[in-house]
Amino acid sequence: MTATTTVEDVVGQPLGVYTRPRGGNGWRDWITTVDHKKIGILYGVAALFFFVVGGIEALLIRLQLATPNGTVLGADMYNQVFTMHGVTMIFLAAMPLSAAFANYLIPLQIGARDVALPRLNALSFWVFLAGGIVLNLSWVLGGAPDGGWFGYAPNTGIVFSPSPGMDFYALGLQMTGIASLVSSINLTVTILNMRAPGMTLFRMPVFTWMILVTQLLLVFAMPVIAVALFLLAFSRLFGARFFDPSVGGDALLWQHLFWIFGHPEVYILILPSFGIISEVIPTFSRKPIFGYPFMVFSGIAIGFMGWGVWAHHMFVSGIGPISVAAFSLSTMFIAVPTGVKILNWMATMWGGRIKFSAPMLFAVGVVSMFTIGGLSGVTHAISPADTQQTDTYYIVAHFHYVIFGGIIFGLFAGLYFWWPKVFGHQLSDLIGKVNFWVMLVGFNLTFGPMHVLGLQGMARRIDSYSPGFGFEFWNMVSTIGSFLIALSIAIFVVNVIRSAMKAKGQPPCGPDPWDARSLEWLTPNPTPVHDFDEIPVVESLDEFWHRKYGTDENGRVVRVASAEEVCQDGSAVGVHLPSPSFWPIVFAAGLPFIALGLIFNLWLTVPGGLLVVMAIYAWVFEPVDDPDAAHGDVSEVADTTEEAPVV
Amino acid sequence: MSTDTAPTDVAVDDSNVDDHDHPSDSKYFQIALILGVLTALEVATYYVDIGPALIPILMVMMVAKFFIVAAWFMHLRFDNSLFTKFFVGGLILAVAVYVIALSAFEFWSKG
Amino acid sequence: MSEAAATDHATTTGMSHNKLAMWVFLGSECLLFGALISTYLVYRGRFATGPAPGDIFDIPFTSVSSFVLLMSSLTMVLALSAIKRGDLRNNRIWLLTTALLGSLFIGGQVYEFTTFFREGLGYTTSPFSSAFFTLTGFHGVHVSIGILMLMSMFISSLRGSLRKEHSETVEIIGLYWHFVDIVWIFIFSVIYLVPSPTS
Numbered sequence: 001m002t003a004t005t006t007v008e009d010v011v012g013q014p015l016g017v018y019t020r021p022r023g024g025n026g027w028r029d030w031i032t033t034v035d036h037k038k039i040g041i042l043y044g045v046a047a048l049f050f051f052v053v054g055g056i057e058a059l060l061i062r063l064q065l066a067t068p069n070g071t072v073l074g075a076d077m078y079n080q081v082f083t084m085h086g087v088t089m090i091f092l093a094a095m096p097l098s099a100a101f102a103n104y105l106i107p108l109q110i111g112a113r114d115v116a117l118p119r120l121n122a123l124s125f126w127v128f129l130a131g132g133i134v135l136n137l138s139w140v141l142g143g144a145p146d147g148g149w150f151g152y153a154p155n156t157g158i159v160f161s162p163s164p165g166m167d168f169y170a171l172g173l174q175m176t177g178i179a180s181l182v183s184s185i186n187l188t189v190t191i192l193n194m195r196a197p198g199m200t201l202f203r204m205p206v207f208t209w210m211i212l213v214t215q216l217l218l219v220f221a222m223p224v225i226a227v228a229l230f231l232l233a234f235s236r237l238f239g240a241r242f243f244d245p246s247v248g249g250d251a252l253l254w255q256h257l258f259w260i261f262g263h264p265e266v267y268i269l270i271l272p273s274f275g276i277i278s279e280v281i282p283t284f285s286r287k288p289i290f291g292y293p294f295m296v297f298s299g300i301a302i303g304f305m306g307w308g309v310w311a312h313h314m315f316v317s318g319i320g321p322i323s324v325a326a327f328s329l330s331t332m333f334i335a336v337p338t339g340v341k342i343l344n345w346m347a348t349m350w351g352g353r354i355k356f357s358a359p360m361l362f363a364v365g366v367v368s369m370f371t372i373g374g375l376s377g378v379t380h381a382i383s384p385a386d387t388q389q390t391d392t393y394y395i396v397a398h399f400h401y402v403i404f405g406g407i408i409f410g411l412f413a414g415l416y417f418w419w420p421k422v423f424g425h426q427l428s429d430l431i432g433k434v435n436f437w438v439m440l441v442g443f444n445l446t447f448g449p450m451h452v453l454g455l456q457g458m459a460r461r462i463d464s465y466s467p468g469f470g471f472e473f474w475n476m477v478s479t480i481g482s483f484l485i486a487l488s489i490a491i492f493v494v495n496v497i498r499s500a501m502k503a504k505g506q507p508p509c510g511p512d513p514w515d516a517r518s519l520e521w522l523t524p525n526p527t528p529v530h531d532f533d534e535i536p537v538v539e540s541l542d543e544f545w546h547r548k549y550g551t552d553e554n555g556r557v558v559r560v561a562s563a564e565e566v567c568q569d570g571s572a573v574g575v576h577l578p579s580p581s582f583w584p585i586v587f588a589a590g591l592p593f594i595a596l597g598l599i600f601n602l603w604l605t606v607p608g609g610l611l612v613v614m615a616i617y618a619w620v621f622e623p624v625d626d627p628d629a630a631h632g633d634v635s636e637v638a639d640t641t642e643e644a645p646v647v
Numbered sequence: 648m649s650t651d652t653a654p655t656d657v658a659v660d661d662s663n664v665d666d667h668d669h670p671s672d673s674k675y676f677q678i679a680l681i682l683g684v685l686t687a688l689e690v691a692t693y694y695v696d697i698g699p700a701l702i703p704i705l706m707v708m709m710v711a712k713f714f715i716v717a718a719w720f721m722h723l724r725f726d727n728s729l730f731t732k733f734f735v736g737g738l739i740l741a742v743a744v745y746v747i748a749l750s751a752f753e754f755w756s757k758g
Numbered sequence: 759m760s761e762a763a764a765t766d767h768a769t770t771t772g773m774s775h776n777k778l779a780m781w782v783f784l785g786s787e788c789l790l791f792g793a794l795i796s797t798y799l800v801y802r803g804r805f806a807t808g809p810a811p812g813d814i815f816d817i818p819f820t821s822v823s824s825f826v827l828l829m830s831s832l833t834m835v836l837a838l839s840a841i842k843r844g845d846l847r848n849n850r851i852w853l854l855t856t857a858l859l860g861s862l863f864i865g866g867q868v869y870e871f872t873t874f875f876r877e878g879l880g881y882t883t884s885p886f887s888s889a890f891f892t893l894t895g896f897h898g899v900h901v902s903i904g905i906l907m908l909m910s911m912f913i914s915s916l917r918g919s920l921r922k923e924h925s926e927t928v929e930i931i932g933l934y935w936h937f938v939d940i941v942w943i944f945i946f947s948v949i950y951l952v953p954s955p956t957s
Contacts, residue, residue, distance in 0.1 A: 116775040185782045193769040193778060219782055220740055223790035238881060240888035248804030249885045256748045257793055307744060323751045672839055679832035686828060689951055690821040702952055709947035713940055720835045721936045727773050730781040737785025741792035752800050
């Protein structure tokens with residue numbers, strides 16, 4: 001794939017007014033790319049950036065609460081910081097980091113060369129990034145959102161939140177929602193429609209399965225939050241009366257719509273992490289995953305049941321005893337499939353020859369820390385207990401054990417595990433282990449004490465507390481813990497930089513650094529532009545492992561081939577790939593103008609709207625495959641496609 | 648394209664059809680006629696008092712129209728069943744979730 | 759590998775990516791309109807001091823515009839049937855007819871909104887009015903986008919770039935169009951014909 005751009009592509013036919021972008025490695029290539037791997041990396045970089053932003057917000061919260069009557073942030077600023085911490089971590093860090101893994105790995109795990117709709121994939125990323133930028137622009141344009149990530153009405157109305165912050169919330173999240181919806185449709189179609197020969201649904205890796213369930217949840221959950229955000233935006237911008245109690249507007253309507261989305265969202269966040277550790281644990285236990293069908297079906301069950309538990313977020317909102325009882329019961333049931341998964345991971349490790357490399361440590365971290373979060377979750381399924389716990393730090397402790405313990409640890413397991421796949425070198429395992437232990441200790445110091453604080457009665461979302469309630473000690477512990485987490489992230493950054501510097505000038509690591517099991521490792525590290533030299537024919541679950549191992553005459557597992565023999569060498573040339581396109585980023589660039597226009601001056605929506613419309617039309621009439629692009633393969637030039645021709 | 652000849656040929660009755668065997672235009676006109684009649688009946692309920700049966704009857708006719716359009720005009724009858732699964736899946740999920748939400752608002756007793 | 763197994767155009771399930779994507783999208787749209795309709799149902803009795811739905815709906819008028827939209831589904835499917843036969847002329851005629859019927863429906867909606875506004879039902883009058891205009895407005899925007907797509911196809915066809923081999927494009931946009939029609943079937947029965955509260 002080295003010869004791709006040796007013939008300088010200046011001769012490209014003008015398409016409309018622009019020349020079709022061609023492959024390359026400069027910045028132009030990154031903004032026009034439709035390659036799922038580059039888009040995955042873009043998602044990863046953006047998500048880690050926002051993760052640091054959200055982390056700084058978290059540190060500010062902990063500084064404010066370190067001592068009684070904290071003065072680091074005022075009450076108003078505190079509201080903005082905790083709102084943006086939640087919004088940033090959920091929508092701009094955890095979801096896109098999962099999307100990074102999904103984009104990079106799904107085509108590789110199912111034996112495809114790209115996603116089904118490559119330009120839409122680029123669109124998803126740019127629209128997400130535009131949404132993230134719009135949300136954070138609020139800091140300098142009149143104040144950040146201050147109504148909590150859950151945005152309860154009527155507190156978010158113009159009366160109680162007069163700064164434009166909640167407008168940014170409504171419109172910025174709408175954009176990230178569109179991005180998620182487009183990407184979920186794309187990945188659903190990819191997984192169903194682009195599997196390699198022999199890759200039946202039940203030969204797909206558990207990660208692919210969990211991503212499929214996640215995408216289906218997104219497909220059906222994003223429109224619900226879209227409506228909720230539209231209602232909020234129209235109320236604030238055009239004076240609609242949806243949440244105005246003086247004329248009969250109902251605050252519960254927002255809560256229902258928000259949590260009908262919000263609870264599936266919890267599983268949207270956690271299932272990719274479950275998928276990641278379901279790849280990591282078997283690899284480092286040297287055993288196939290225990291109970292593969294149970295893993296798959298419990299994931300599907302979680303996806304289904306996730307739709308029937310939303311009102312457990314509303315036990316004290318006055319929804320009536322029947323609703324409370326019904327949702328209490330359904331919430332207890334959802335612990336069953338989750339428990340199945342935890343048992344299966346433990347059974348996978350049981351009797352395995354476990355190797356505690358960094359990815360495995362993080363994965364075991366998920367199993368243990370998520371279990372703690374799950375157990376405290378069962379305590380709020382019991383609605384009378386929840387009445388005591390709700391709106392206290394006990395809830396904050398619970399969901400951080402789930403989200404940090406379950407998701408962030410899982411995503412770090414994935415980062416360490418697939419780093420060589422993406423960049424061609426491993427991260428230092430020793431530093432990785434230090435990273436893990438500092439993070440584990442910091443995490444438990446930060447969020448463990450919150451259980452105690454909550455049961456002592458310390459309320460959430462309050463910017464300060466008076467001395468003498470017994471909150472001082474545990475709050476200080478928690479703040480110290482949060483800086484340990486920050487230290488662990490710094491260690492990770494050091495590890496990334498140091499490993500990259502050490503790898504410079506070295507040949508890439510071997511094709512199979514972990515003795516892994518699934519199809520993505522069939523390609524060399526780092527993955528070549530065209531992914532697979534030849535589309536593999538799949539014969540079993542854990543296809544890659546089965547190509548390396550067989551059984552001898554006594555039925556014992558023996559190595560039959562080395563990874564180097566099994567892996568493709570990435571030498572194929574002339575693989576026909578989809579062409580890059582300008583239009584996804586042009587489309588995404590129009591949206592912030594529309595959002596800012598709606599907030600500040602409607603005239604701004606005109607250029608925004610024009611950009612969007614222009615991008616759509618240019619996009620539609622641009623063939624998916626540029627007929628003039630050689631893609632490094634002269635023989636392919638004549639192979640024009642049958643798409644609608646250029647107007 | 649097997650339907651390019653006789654517009655009177657009401658082609659497809661059996662379920663064993665593939666993508667090349669879509670109904671003929673005249674079949675589409677017949678479907679539209681049924682839909683039109685159903686709409687007329689729906690509108691008639693506005694003028695004729697039929698008492699407590701009104702809402703159930705309206706719902707039955709609505710569902711009938713809904714599925715006729717989906718099955719014939721959107722070709723779900725003749726197409727890959729996965730399409731139906733996605734669409735009906737979304738539909739059932741939407742109905743279930745929102746019926747539960749409306750129940751929580753005590754819509755059916757007070758609405 | 760120089761003869762490169764190019765990106766394999768055959769799909770696992772035999773369905774085209776675009777069509778499957780459209781169906782997944784339509785499944786998703788069910789939840790969107792479901793939320794809007796539920797919002798309306800919760801608020802239909804909360805009309806504050808403004809007009810109530812039962813006072814203001816004009817059933818004969820809406821019946822006509824509903825019928826117009828329903829028939830546009832027929833013309834849409836005839837357009838598809840024509841292009842599948844390679845009959846580009848009829849395809850153009852039916853595409854244009856569909857777009858015109860859709861425009862007629864939108865014209866009716868504009869008339870309805872103006873009348874309601876004159877009778878004292880503004881967007882900010884009550885939860886009922888906000889919910890009504892939002893629901894029907896969202897539907898109207900969907901129809902309008904459909905009209906734009908139909909007209910774009912019509913113009914492409916005039917320029918000779920919408921041919922028999924592109925019938926799937928017509929089919930996919932048709933799916934969207936029928937879905938919008940289906941949503942109106944639901945709205946017409948549940949919002950208009952089921953008796954509404956009066957003041």
